């Protein structure tokens with residue numbers, strides 16, 4: 525053990541999303557700790573624009589970037605593996621390939637997954653949108669449905685194939701519905717002349733009385749008006765109960781026949797065996813204190829969606845599961861670990877709410893900034909949405925690609941990314 529690197533405390537971070545990456549960035553080439561990131565993917569990706577990949581407005585490489593390229597020369601190790609469980613007694617993670625990885629300090633930054641609320645039909649048959657794979661799968665299916673519908677002679681069946689139901693009127697549901705409405709308006713009749721007269725129905729269903737419920741009342745109204753303008757059928761105060769035989773069953777007793785059903789109605793934290801039940805709170809999130817330390821452990825931290833932090837009196841139920849708390853917690857934990865290494869006292873986390881925004885279609889953006897004190901719509905809303913999303917992308921490569929794709933989309937209204945790639949279909953191998 526003469527290697528000085530080996531004598532440093534080893535921090536292992538599970539997950540390189542918003543929280544994990546912002547944590548690690550602050551520890552690049554630091555003199556105190558050795559850092560390893562473990563992620564099931566070999567890339568970081570930007571969830572707020574996943575729906576644009578799913579609807580063929582952006583290509584996946586515009587919003588994703590390989591970890592090994594990000595960590596080059598930064599003195600950070602990377603392992604592409606899924607973590608299944610942790611042995612907190614021996615301080616070892618068990619990885620998907622069966623090997624172990626030991627740590628001195630463990631940071632959970634593994635985010636959340638789609639919550640199907642125990643409905644097996646919905647879990648098996650609905651589309652969800654959590655990662656790049658989901659977005660590509662949905663993109664393929666939407667395009668394949670249009671191909672199939674263009675050959676279908678029965679008008680009722682054609683209409684069913686082109687009907688999309690989206691459960692969940694939060695930003696993802698609203699943004700997917702908006703983009704699909706744009707596709708219907710500008711693309712469908714041009715690419716598929718045989719479908720020009722077939723109605724394409726897009727339904728957006730939510731149990732709350734408003735779309736984008738956590739945002740301001742001004743935004744609720746603006747979002748609903750925008751949906752109506754784009755021809756999306758909105759059903760509020762209504763829940764999706766089940767999905768089988770191509771029928772979406774609703775809590776008001778009605779059903780919609782749909783070729784595509786997209787579930788965007790909630791998340792639950794990713795969970796790991798080996799963490800005590802007393803450390804897990806609402807939504808399976810790990811209970812953390814104001815320093816992001818997991819309840820019951822001295823050497824385990826949780827940041828981002830996977831953590832429910834108590835200690836900030838302004839958020840008695842924990843912070844919202846969105847990007848900003850994850851980014852800010854990642855940065856704060858890294859600063860605190862550096863403070864401790866320098867013999868200083870760590871500082872409690874305080875969340876600064878920069879606001880929420882959403883875009884509906886290509887044109888209508890809504891933003892509530894500075895704790896809902898400033899509401900932006902119209903051109904100002906659109907420009908601030910574009911600006912915030914471009915600067916938030918992980919590096920220049922992604923920023924330039926996205927700007928280029930948007931420039932094409934805004935000027936031509938005809939993005940040529942409607943490609944069906946099927947990695948499972950290898951030549952002559954079935």
Ligand SMILES: Cc1cc2nc3c(=O)[nH]c(=O)nc-3n(C[C@H](O)[C@H](O)[C@H](O)COP(=O)(O)OP(=O)(O)OC[C@H]3O[C@@H](n4cnc5c(N)ncnc54)[C@H](O)[C@@H]3O)c2cc1C
Nearest residue numbers: 539541542543564571572607634635828829845846847850
């Ligand atoms: C479609 C969509 C749109 C969204 N839009 C917005 C938006 O517009 N604005 C906003 O503020 N928030 C948005 N969010 C929420 C936001 O993405 C999350 O709050 C944020 O990603 C949380 O960051 P995180 O680092 O905790 O988790 P994530 O960013 O999800 O990162 C988790 C990482 O852990 C890895 N991982 C997971 N499990 C394992 C495992 N077992 N082993 C190894 N690696 C693992 C994943 O591959 C991933 O890289 C959106 C989310 C989705 C799904």
